[in-house]
């Protein structure tokens with residue numbers, strides 16, 4: 001490793017913008033400013049374009065879709081299709097994912113070339129204010145100084161302090177997306193976003209799956225009707241849900257045999273599996289990147305402290321995406337890009353008040369924009385509750401996908417305060433409501449619209465034509 005004295009002797013290369021990490025917000029910022037003629041460098045040590053296209057959103061949804069196709073094969077008879085059995089070729093499933101990822105990386109490489117932003121492959125860390133040293137993948141070092149520097153180093157899977165967990169060498173989402181064989185029995189530690197999406201996909205591809213979570217319900221922050229509804233398809237598909245479990249230890253070797261011991265109501269139990277996947281939340285990539293040398297403060301959890309304009313504590317240093325400790329979604333990181341683009345040009349764009357939707361890609365999907373009932377009650381907000389089963393949306397019957405419900409909270413002024421859907425293509429339906437909310441439309445505009453029949457979004461007419469329940473402020 002180069003000493004601080006040796007680094008100080010190298011004259012830094014000057015850039016208008018240096019970006020650490022090539023994730024969602026970072027890459028769009030780099031391409032945009034480089035196209036405007038600025039001198040821009042992006043330092044990336046592993047995933048060109050960040051987690052989303054390589055190891056997170058897009059590859060996981062690719063896997064989930066293969067699993068959906070498998071679920072149709074399992075249901076072939078129901079649709080009147082006669083098949084002579086079917087098999088899963090996990091290596092081919094993973095190959096399809098790899099082809100998609102490779103094509104996405106090629107697109108990223110072209111964007112770097114065409115925009116003029118320089119992509120520097122290597123590990124970067126601060127060695128002084130606005131100054132980053134890169135240990136190049138090809139060997140050697142470069143020293144870069146930016147008039148502005150943006151940090152977007154993202155997060156990695158948390159291992160937690162569970163005795164024995166690290167020693168069994170568990171899968172994270174990265175390895176789980178590279179499997180070439182279906183795990184005979186996959187234990188999943190954590191029943192949040194990653195745990196649930198993988199649980200259902202791997203079950204449909206043929207694994208026995210057990211999900212272990214320390215909360216009493218899955219997705220415990222959601223409304224009770226949501227948390228209880230989401231368990232049903234999991235249990236129906238034969239996934240073991242081990243909830244309210246205090247994990248004590250993990251032993252064995254992932255890929256061969258693992259055993260997890262846990263307490264439920266103070267009684268010790270254990271579950272055996274062949275593999276274990278950790279999905280316990282995320283840890284920020286802020287250790288050992290010299291943030292102290294750059295004057296960048298982190299909070300107790302290690303996330304970079306930023307103000308509403310995405311400024312860090314150091315002059316000329318900004319941060320974006322997961323590493324800032326905000327909601328960890330690609331669409332949030334993309335909005336961070338827009339904020340940074342405008343603020344680096346002298347603007348005052350803020351993260352405050354932005355409405356963040358989510359869509360969980362289980363089947364059925366769970367999606368929400370705006371207030372849940374739990375949040376409305378906690379904030380003392382009165383609302384009218386419109387709620388229908390998905391079966392009332394006639395398109396679901398043509399698809400034989402009638403599970404779930406949708407509900408909307410509407411305020412005194414007829415504006416939509418929140419919308420939750422647990423149903424087929426829920427994310428797409430939620431986005432339609434989100435657009436109405438962005439346009440500040442009253443719910444009656446959707447109720448009275450002529451929407452094409454039979455589309456899933458047409459179900460919103462049914463929803464808003466139903467009789468609401470009045471929920472007074474507590």
Ligand SMILES: Cc1cc2nc3c(=O)[nH]c(=O)nc-3n(C[C@H](O)[C@H](O)[C@H](O)COP(=O)(O)OP(=O)(O)OC[C@H]3O[C@@H](n4cnc5c(N)ncnc54)[C@H](O)[C@@H]3O)c2cc1C
Nearest residue numbers: 021023024045050051056057124153154321322328329330
């Ligand atoms: C399995 C999974 C599925 C997900 N699915 C969804 C989804 O469906 N929808 C959604 O909105 N979100 C999803 N997310 C969350 C989403 O992936 C993140 O919110 C998003 O990728 C964050 O972008 P980022 O730029 O902050 O970080 P990242 O995309 O992680 O980018 C950080 C980059 O910095 C690089 N880096 C880190 N340290 C250094 C260093 N010192 N030197 C050089 N390079 C460095 C990393 O290699 C990485 O490429 C998912 C996450 C996971 C794990």
Ligand SMILES: NC(=O)c1ccc[n+]([C@@H]2O[C@H](COP(=O)([O-])OP(=O)(O)OC[C@H]3O[C@@H](n4cnc5c(N)ncnc54)[C@H](O)[C@@H]3O)[C@@H](O)[C@H]2O)c1
Nearest residue numbers: 190191192193194195213214215279280281328359360361
């Ligand atoms: N569709 C999407 O948008 C999508 C998909 C995947 C991931 N993501 C993003 O990635 C983030 C990380 O996902 P994740 O699933 O790792 O985290 P998460 O926070 O969604 O879920 C973690 C789960 O682990 C449980 N848990 C934590 N510690 C535990 C312990 N010691 N024992 C038992 N259970 C424990 C929690 O109760 C929680 O249910 C998400 O918060 C989300 O922002 C988004």
